[in-house]
Amino acid sequence: MRIRFWGTRGSLAKPGPATVRYGGNTSCVEVRGADSTLIVLDCGTGAHDLGQSLQAPGGHSRSGHLLITHTHWDHIQGFPFFAPLFASGNVWDVYAPEGVGQRLEATLAGQMEYSYFPVTLGQLVATIRYHGLVEGVFGLGQVRVTTRYLNHPGLTLGYRLEAGGATVVYATDHEPHSRHHGETGGTGGRAAQPVSVHAEDQRHVEFLAGADLVIHDAQYTLAEYPAKMSWGHTPAELAVDFARAAGARRLALFHHDPLRDDDAMDRLVETCRRRGGGTLDVFGAAEGMVMDVGPGGAAPRVTGPSEAPAAGGRGAAEAAATILLVDDDRDIVDLLVSTLQPEGFALLTACDGEEALRIARAQRPDLILLDLNMPRLDGLGVCRALRGDPDPRLREVPVVLITASTDSSATVAGFAAGATDFVTKPFKPTHIRSRVHTWLLRTLRESAGSP
Ligand SMILES: [Zn+2]
Ligand SMILES: [Zn+2]
Incomplete structure (x- = not known):
């Protein structure tokens, strides 16, 4: 799978001289399967540049699958500016968790109401199909997708993508369930300590298990965390502990705090690299970064397309x-x-x-x-x-x-x-x-x- 980061910032777009290296646009990650299946993870402001590149002459396929983790602003604000939706003939399948009350289409239409935006959802000329998701497994082309609820003040899904023996997990806008990591987290090159006594944290580690690349919420530092508890985000050091406990190969720190400038990001990445020891490769996700994620030794898994685990009735x-x-x-x-x-x-x-x-x-x-x-x-x-x-x-x-x-x-x-x-x-x-x-x-x- 080829990964490209179009938006890495959390909460609020933060362009400017202090964020040029890691980027100011909010969550948007492009994933291409070997069969050229196009998957877009979240539709924050980074989706604007992605959309422009898709619509450029000689561009790749202009149709694809948009997997939205949840509908907080920083994950959908690029949607009304995503150029492929304005071109007839394009087909986009849009997936997001669906709970009680408001349906996905209505939520997306909400930010395009007359008071907020000049074009309504109904005026987009591409074919858009909406899919409300629950936890489960389904196929997109040759990519097998597993969904799991994350811990966030808003119903949120993480996505585990597997293709050709390679695994990428996208888990952003997630807070650890337990409050006890600070006491047990490993430091320096020491072996990872038990991540948590909380069963849901252990299941989170299973969700990340053996991934070749984990893209994980890392909005805070451990020092900042006591003032930010229950805001729904992970301190970067604990993202390292989770990825280590899961036996992941690489960790992309993601959803950078709007207050964290490039120099502060460098320091946080360095801290996390040390905490990762020799076994986990830690880096800060940066806008424009492209990487190929190959298999980490696992046998290729053959999966056919299947029905998405829809919320249905x-x-x-x-x-x-x-x-x-x-x-x-x-x-x-x-x-x-x-x-x-x-x-x-x-x-x-x-x-x-x-x-x-x-x-x-x-x-x-x-x-x-x-x-x-x-x-x-x-x-x-x-x-x-x-x-x-x-x-x-x-x-x-x-x-x-x-x-x-x-x-x-x-x-x-x-x-x-x-x-x-x-x-x-x-x-x-x-x-x-x-x-x-x-x-x-x-x-x-x-x-x-x-x-
Ligand atoms: Zn967010
Ligand atoms: Zn959120």
Whole structure:
């Protein structure tokens, strides 16, 4: 696969003399398969130059697949300026995660409404087909694509691309689930320490496993991170730890903070190279950079095109989901209710563990958000009781433990008791909302796939 970086900046385009080397345009990466399948990862402002190059005389194919991680501005602002969409005869398949409520096409049309932009989505003359995605595997030409939800205050997918024995993983706008990396991360040339006690972080490492190139969110430094927790991004040093734990060959630091100028980027890359030891090749993704990613020894995998894992009609089912909110702190319950009610969920509340179990057995909710520390029966006790319940639905129901405890042993105890996920306070309401959608979409997909 041939990779070209057209936009590497996070959050906000930042052109100027201080960012000329790493680039000022927001997320956009071109991927070409050996069979010339064209895949574009995100459509930030970098898509403008990509579009110009595609439409230039003698250019390659002008049709392709656009994989959008999520619809935050910095990932879609280039869409109305992407020249191939303005040329008839071109065909573009646009993919993005689809949750409850707004569909992808409506979201993209939103930034092209009259108040914001002079051309509407309907006036684009290329053929555009929209595909709402959930987690799964599908084929684009000879490229096998695996999708996985990331941890971000907005439903976001990472993309793992495999072709001809080579693997590229694009995982941007993702925050580690655990708060304990700073204590355990390796430094210098020492062997990588265990990345995390959090099951979702371990699954993230599996998503990156053995990649020849990982393009990863690296917006912050570890020193900046305490002030940026729950903003949905990774400190660069932890991106290194994840890539090392995954046995990846190369790591492209990506989604650079708008405040990080070229000299500061150089220093961060140097820090990360040292942390990568001798086994991981770390570099800062820079606009205009082109690289061929070949196989790292794995046998070529033959995959034919297949159906994308579309969200299909699950939106309505997800909206009708019942969620049990459990916390002895009324303010937290109120916050969760005001966060989730506009999404159309049916909400149940309980203020202690015993009441939570009673309601769970009677109402059989689709998802439980559960405080860890409560009087009488705490969150761990509720988890264990649910996992031992005769009702298979309660044994399987996703349980998200929520706690202010920053002790890593609490995380370990939570997963040991049967928790599905573990969220540490303080959190942003948008963060909770995207975790809720993630678990409901996963659960509905599993139940749809089972007999
Ligand atoms: Zn972003
Ligand atoms: Zn984002």
